[in-house]
Amino acid sequence: MNSTGVQLRSVEKNFGAVKVIKGVDMDVQRGKFAVFVGPSGCGKSTLLRMIAGLEETSGGSIHIGDRDVTDADPADRGVAMVFQSYALYPHLTVFENMAFSLRLAKRPKAEVKQKVQEAAAILQLTDHLDKKPSHLSGGQRQRVAIGRAIVRAPEVFLFDEPLSNLDAELRVQMRLELARLHQKLGATMIYVTHDQVEAMTLADTIFVLQGGHVQQSGAPLDLYDDPSNRFVAGFIGSPSMNFVEATVEAVTPTGITAQLTGQPDARFDIALTTPPATGTPITLGMRPEHLTITEGTGLRVTVDVAEELGGVSYQHGTLASGEPMIFQQTGARHGMHGTVQTVLPDAQRIFVFDAEGDRIR
Amino acid sequence: MPPVHPLDRPEREAEMSHSNRRNRELRAAALLVAPFVFVFAVFFLYPTYKVVALSFTDAPLIGEGTWVGLENYAKLLGDRLFYTSLWNNFYFVLLTVIPTTVIALMIALSVSKLKGRMQALVLTLFFLPYVLPVSVVTMIWAWMLDFQFGILQPLIAAVTGKAVPVFKNPHWVMPMIAVVTVWWTNGFNVLLLIAGLRNIPEDLYEAAALDGATPWQRFWRVTWPLLWPIISLVLTLQLILQLKLFDQVYLLSNGGPFNQSYVVLMQMYREAFQLNHGGYASAIAMVLFLVIVIVSVLQFQLLRIGGRK
Ligand SMILES: Nc1ncnc2c1ncn2[C@@H]1O[C@H](COP(=O)(O)OP(=O)(O)OP(=O)(O)O)[C@@H](O)[C@H]1O
Ligand SMILES: [Mg+2]
Numbered sequence: 001m002n003s004t005g006v007q008l009r010s011v012e013k014n015f016g017a018v019k020v021i022k023g024v025d026m027d028v029q030r031g032k033f034a035v036f037v038g039p040s041g042c043g044k045s046t047l048l049r050m051i052a053g054l055e056e057t058s059g060g061s062i063h064i065g066d067r068d069v070t071d072a073d074p075a076d077r078g079v080a081m082v083f084q085s086y087a088l089y090p091h092l093t094v095f096e097n098m099a100f101s102l103r104l105a106k107r108p109k110a111e112v113k114q115k116v117q118e119a120a121a122i123l124q125l126t127d128h129l130d131k132k133p134s135h136l137s138g139g140q141r142q143r144v145a146i147g148r149a150i151v152r153a154p155e156v157f158l159f160d161e162p163l164s165n166l167d168a169e170l171r172v173q174m175r176l177e178l179a180r181l182h183q184k185l186g187a188t189m190i191y192v193t194h195d196q197v198e199a200m201t202l203a204d205t206i207f208v209l210q211g212g213h214v215q216q217s218g219a220p221l222d223l224y225d226d227p228s229n230r231f232v233a234g235f236i237g238s239p240s241m242n243f244v245e246a247t248v249e250a251v252t253p254t255g256i257t258a259q260l261t262g263q264p265d266a267r268f269d270i271a272l273t274t275p276p277a278t279g280t281p282i283t284l285g286m287r288p289e290h291l292t293i294t295e296g297t298g299l300r301v302t303v304d305v306a307e308e309l310g311g312v313s314y315q316h317g318t319l320a321s322g323e324p325m326i327f328q329q330t331g332a333r334h335g336m337h338g339t340v341q342t343v344l345p346d347a348q349r350i351f352v353f354d355a356e357g358d359r360i361r
Numbered sequence: 362m363p364p365v366h367p368l369d370r371p372e373r374e375a376e377m378s379h380s381n382r383r384n385r386e387l388r389a390a391a392l393l394v395a396p397f398v399f400v401f402a403v404f405f406l407y408p409t410y411k412v413v414a415l416s417f418t419d420a421p422l423i424g425e426g427t428w429v430g431l432e433n434y435a436k437l438l439g440d441r442l443f444y445t446s447l448w449n450n451f452y453f454v455l456l457t458v459i460p461t462t463v464i465a466l467m468i469a470l471s472v473s474k475l476k477g478r479m480q481a482l483v484l485t486l487f488f489l490p491y492v493l494p495v496s497v498v499t500m501i502w503a504w505m506l507d508f509q510f511g512i513l514q515p516l517i518a519a520v521t522g523k524a525v526p527v528f529k530n531p532h533w534v535m536p537m538i539a540v541v542t543v544w545w546t547n548g549f550n551v552l553l554l555i556a557g558l559r560n561i562p563e564d565l566y567e568a569a570a571l572d573g574a575t576p577w578q579r580f581w582r583v584t585w586p587l588l589w590p591i592i593s594l595v596l597t598l599q600l601i602l603q604l605k606l607f608d609q610v611y612l613l614s615n616g617g618p619f620n621q622s623y624v625v626l627m628q629m630y631r632e633a634f635q636l637n638h639g640g641y642a643s644a645i646a647m648v649l650f651l652v653i654v655i656v657s658v659l660q661f662q663l664l665r666i667g668g669r670k
Contacts, residue, residue, distance in 0.1 A: 052571060053570075053571075054567050054570070054571075073570075074567075074570045074571045075570060075571060075572065075573035075574075079571070080571060081567075081568070081571055083564050083567070083568065085562065085564055087562065087564040087565055087567065087568040089565060089568075089569075089582075089583065090587070091586040091587060100569070100572050100582075101572035101573055104572055104573050104574050104578055104582075105573060148568075148572075152572070
C-alpha cells in the first residue's frame, strides 16, 4: 500500500476571476498529523474543503491513498470533516448525530449501536447520548462532532479550526485529547488553525500558507529554527521575531559584518556560507528569547509595555530608529517599563533575509 | 427634604430611585401600549362583544332586538343550507391547504437554489399575485376562464373534449375557485418557506454530503425536519385563511350553481345584509368562529405531535 495519506499536485482554486490557491504541492504521509497555518484569508479553509470535496478543484490533482479523488464526491473520498461550527444536526440526539452516516448506509442496528458506543466511550460521551446538541456544552459539542467523524472510520480526518469556539482552558484540554486520539486511531489528520501553540504541539508537519502558496513546510521545530523566508520567520513563534534593517558592511572569511541602519555602534559578525556583496541592504531577524541585556554596547530599546507572565516577561519597546523590538526576560522582575535597556542578540541566532524576504544562509 | 441620618442615606436613596425608576417605566409602558389598546378595544373587543350579544337576539341589522336565548343557534342546527355551506368550506380546505403548501414548498426549494438577483426576481414574480386585490384576481381569472373567449378554454377543451363554463358547473366550480385562490395566495407561503430554508445552516448540508447523504436523503433527513415548524405554521395559517373563504366565491360564482359553492360566510353575508337578520347572522359568525378555533387548535396539536416524532 502507498504510504502517502494525502497528496496534492499543483492544486489551484479560482472563485470566478479571483485566484485563491495558486498551485499547491504537498504530501502528507499516512498516519501523520499535518497542520495548515497562515494569516486570515490565505485559503486554509478553501484548501481543506477542496480535499474534502466541498469545493471543486480548478486545477491540479488530489490523491488520497492511491486513489485520484480530484473529481470524486465528498462521501466517496474516505474523509471526515470537523467543522468550526460543529455542524451538528440540531433535531437529532447525540447518538443519532454520530450514527447519521451509518443510518444512511443502512448498516445493521447492532453494528450502528456498537460503533457509536465505541466512539462515545473514547470521547467520554456515553452519558450524553440521548441529549440534543443544544443541551451540551461547547466542549461536548466539539466531541460529538469528532465522534461523528470517528464513527465513519475515515482514512483522513479534516479539522477546520475545531477549537476556536472554546475557552482557553478547554482548548488546552481538547488539544491534548486530539493528540491522544491521533495516537490511538493512527489516521491521517489535517488540521487548520490560527493558534501557534496548537500548530507547534500537534503537528508532525506544518504547512505555512500565504498568498495562495505553501511558503514552507516541515516539522514545527525545523520551521522555528530554520525558516526559509521572512514571512515564515515572522509567522512561527510567539511573540514573533524582531526584524531590523541593516547593510552588509564587510564580507569576512566566515560570513559578513552587518551594520544596523541608523545605529552606528551596532554591528554584528554573522556566519554565512553565501554572503551577499558589501553594501547590500538586508534584514536581520532576532527572536525575543535570543536577546539578552548587556552593560556594554548593543541595541538600545525604550521599553513602553511590559507583559509580565510570571515565569517570563516580554518587554515591548522601540529602537532609536523607531523599529519595534520585543525581548524576553526570564525569572527576573525588573519593572522595565519606561526605561531604556541595551540588549545584545546571540550572533549565532541571527537570521539574515534579503530585500525580497528570502533567507540568506 | 427632611434631614436624614448620614448612615442610612445611600440605602434610602437607592430605594427611592428604584421605585422612581419603576414608576417611570410603568408610565412609559402604559403610554406606549395605550394607542394599541384603544384601537383594539374600539375596533375589535367591542364589535366582538356586540356580535356575541346580537347572536342571542332577533335584532335586525340596525337597531335593537329582543332577547331570544339560544333560538338562533337552535334554528341554525336545523338549517340545511348551513350544513351545505359548512361541507363546502371543508371541501375547499381540502382542495387548497395541503396542495398550496406542497406547491409552495416545491417553489421555495427551487427558488432557493437560484443565486442573488435571479432569486429576488423569481421570488418577486411568485409574490406578485399576492399583492393584487381580490377583485383584480377574480377579474383576471374570470376572463381567462370565460366560456366563449377565455384563453384557458382550449386547454380545458383539450382535456375534456369541450369548453366548460367552469363557474356555472357544479363539479368545476369549487376546484376552480381553489385554483384561483392558490395562485393568489401562494407567494406568501413561498416567502415564509424561503425564510425557513435560509435559516438552515449550509454546513449541515455539507456535513450530510460528507456523511454520504443523497439529495433525496438530504431533503428528508435535514431539510424536512428543520423546516417542519415553518411548514406547520403555513398549514395552520392556510387552514384559518381558507375557512374564511368569501370574496372569491362572491365575485366568481356567488355561491352557485345549486349552492355548490355556497360557504358559511356567504350565508352570513346574505342573512345580515340582504335579509336583514342581524341576530341570526351573528349566530352563524359565532359558530364559524368556534369551528375555526377548534379545527386549527386540533391541527396545530396534531402537527406538533407529528413534528416531535
Ligand atoms: N465562496 C467564495 N467565493 C468567493 N471568494 C471566496 C469564497 N470562499 C472564500 N473566498 C475567498 O478566498 C480566500 C480564502 O478564504 P478562506 O476561507 O480559505 O481563508 P482562511 O485562510 O480559511 O481564512 P481564516 O483564517 O480567516 O478562516 C478569501 O480571500 C475569501 O475571500
Ligand atoms: Mg477559515
